[in-house]
Amino acid sequence: MDGKKLEYKGDKALKELDKLTRKADEVQENLLREILTRNGETEYLNKYLFGSKDISEFKKSVPVITYKAIRPYIQRIANGEASSLITAHPITEMLCSSGTSAGEPKLMPSIEEDLDRRTFLYNLIMPIMNQYITGLDEGKAMFLYFVKAEMSTPCGLPAPTVLTSYYKSKHFKFRSRDPYTDFTSPDEAILCNDSNQSMYCQLLAGLVHRNQVLRLGAVFATAFLLAISFLKRKWMNICNDIRDGQVDPTEVTDPKCRTAMSAILLRPDPRLADEIEAICSRDSWKGIICQLWPKAKYIEAVVTGSMAQYIPSLQYYSNEKLPLVCPMYASSECYFGVNLKPLCSPDKVSFTLLPNMGYFEFIPLGVNGTLVLDVDEDEEVPQSKLIGLVDVKLGCYYELVVTTFSGLNRYRIGDVLQVTGFHNKAPQFRFICRRNVVLSIDNDKTNEEDLHKSITVAKKLLEPYNALLVEYTSYAETSSVPGHYVIYWEIIQCSSALSSSLVKNKTMNEILTNQLDLNVLEDCCIAVEEELDYNYRRCRANDKSIGPLEIRVVKPGTFESLMDFFINQGGSINQYKTPRCIKSSAALKLLDSNVKARFFSPRDPTWTP
Structure with missing residues (x-):
């Protein structure tokens, strides 16, 4: 980046963006050439290139890999061997991925x-x-x-999450030069390792400044909704702190947080406390976000892919008055691109890949705009099959492959993308799914997008009951023959007043226990199955190799417990995404201990040969 990374702000940033995308092909070629010049002598590349720095030789000889292939090198460096195994630069840290998409955290060189x-x-x-x-x-x-809280490798290299790394860096620390980084949260609260104390302080600070807040958000939609849930439990305590002008010592014990919050709670403010109390004590929290932060103009959070499940909840709490902005596309391995139309509908979000972030290649997934996941995660991909950034075709699907300065070479990210357009020469992509999150019993392979689409259709059957599906996950139950899909649903009532005359004056527990509503949840089961693909329906209805789909309704708060479980296993609250397919036996045990009702598809889904 030639040390110029902080120069590009305002109009300069947009001009640089335009320049990069107009010359996307040149930028990509020059970037790959520079990577090969720097890293060509590393042990990893040298065994394929034998010292060559030639781009054509790289494309012909260097294999396409998954984490399984690079992990031994990463482990050697983590144990104390030289960074030169994979990169000419000193590896300063090993970034710990969120670990909830594929089931276990990965270490990524940085x-x-x-x-x-x-x-x-x-x-x-x-x-x-x-x-x-x-x-x-x-x-x-x-x-x-x-x-x-940071871990470290056996040789002492820091192993933070990518976001922890950024928040603790000088880049974040010196952001005060930018007028758009005036955050309500003090750094001490953001950097507090205790997530409960951090959340309490950040919400308290946000409410103290409620009339100055123009933007709201979190990295992922899950974290923002977790904050709403936390506020439901703690708003009275927060109001008392504002009323008294000091933080409750039983809620916040961290000395740095207490000092930082004392600078925000300068004096008792009973009027502000009364305003917040009047809002939070209402029966319904529909539109609560706009009521608490009346000048807010949008909510910023990732709402693509598996996060799309949270759009209805965000819309409920904002009364659909605030746009949902998904600004960027990134991962622990590499940052990829930005959303140039941030106010678009969440289902229309596309990201323009920036050609200076890494060297990007793509594995075609089908032809004529049809998605065909015919390349398994561990299947060898011929080098000749990959195409470059500027050569992708509109409407077509691809799996993203990246080469970085930090030592990832032709690494399969695992993300399935669809080309939606171009900004100058740089393609724009819609995120479809993580290809390695699937349900499978027989010849069926259900990816994350198909699962989400089917549940989106099925959950509409709950609307007459004024009920909302707030979270879900799944697993393939194979302990019996035939095996079957199990989907865990957490359902809440949106309001104390039910909209349907059929369920007037009924509680959610009653909805889930009488015969009428038993049929409704069974209808949800078959609705999911009807939306799944041909192979699944054939296996279910013709081959009988898959049993009826099951929905297990869990108690409210179960998915918060699931999140706590994964965070305690080394995940990050900042990067947490509910895994759409559960593989951990301990996590499944947690879910099953909270099941309060089970429902099965009453019939086979429709199928024709």
Whole structure:
């Protein structure tokens, strides 16, 4: 990045974005050439290139890999061997992935200049937003950010999450130079390892500044909704703190947090406390976000892929008055791109890949715009099959492959993307799913997108009961023959007043126990199955190799317990995403201990040969 990463702000950032995308092919070629020049002598690349720095030789000889292939090198470095195994640069840390998509955390090598690239992308977000909403520098942002206590490798390398790494870096520390980074949360609260104390302080600070907040958000929609749930439990305590002008010592014990919050709670403010109490004590929390933060103009969070499940909940709490902004596309391995139309509908979100972030290649998944997942995760992919960034075709599906300065070479990210357009020469992609999150019993392979689509259809059957599906996950039950899909649902009532005359004056427990509503949940089971693909329905209805789909309704709060479980296993609250397919026996035990009702499909799904 030539040390210029902080120069690109405002109009300069947009001009640099335009320049990069107009020359996307040149930028990509030059970037790969630089990677080969720097890393060509590493042990990993040298065994394929024999010292060559030639791009054509790289494309012909270096294999396409998954984490399984690079893990031995990463483990050797983690144990104390030289970074030169995979990169010419000193590896400064091993980033710990969230670990909930594929089932276990991965360690990703990171070098110092990776932070420059991430900062470059972050610096594009507000210039893009300013094209659509003005005056955002005239107030504060209530962004809920969290860190995870750092682990380390056997040789002492830090092993933080990618976001913890950024929040603890000088790039984040010196953001005060930017008028758009006036956050309500003090750094001490963001950097607190205790997520409960961090959440309490950040919500308290956000409510103290409620009339100055113009932007709301978290990295993922899950974290923002977790904050709403936390606020439901703690709003009275927060109001008491505001009324007294000091933080309850039983809620916040961290000395740095207490000192930081004392600078925010300068004096008792009973009037503000009364305002917040009047809002939070209402029977319904529909629209609560707009009531608590009346000047907010949008909610920023990832709502694509598996996060799309949370859109109805966000819309419920904002009364559909605030746009949901999904600004960027990134992972622990590499940051990829930005959303140039941030106010678009969540289902229309596309990301423009930035050609200076890494060297990008793509595995075609089907032809003529048809998605065909015919390349298994562990199947060898011919080098000749890959195509470059500027050569992808509109409407077609691809799996993303990346090469980085930090030592990942032709690494399969595992994300399935669809080309939706181009910005200059740079393609724009819609995130479809993580290809390695699937349900499978026989010849069926249900990916994350198909599962989400089927549940989106089925959950509409709950609407007459004013009930909301707030969370779900699944697993393939194979202990019996035939095996079957199990889907865990957590359902809540949206309001105390039920809209359907059929269920007037009934509680949610009653809804789940009488015969009428037993049929409704059975209808949800078959609705899911009817939306699954041909192979699944054939296996169910013709081959009888898959049994009836089962929905297990769990107690409220179960998925918060599931999140706590994964965080205690080394995940991060900041990066947590509910896994759509559960493989952990301990996690399944937790879910099953909270099941209060079970329902099965009453018939086979329709199928024709």
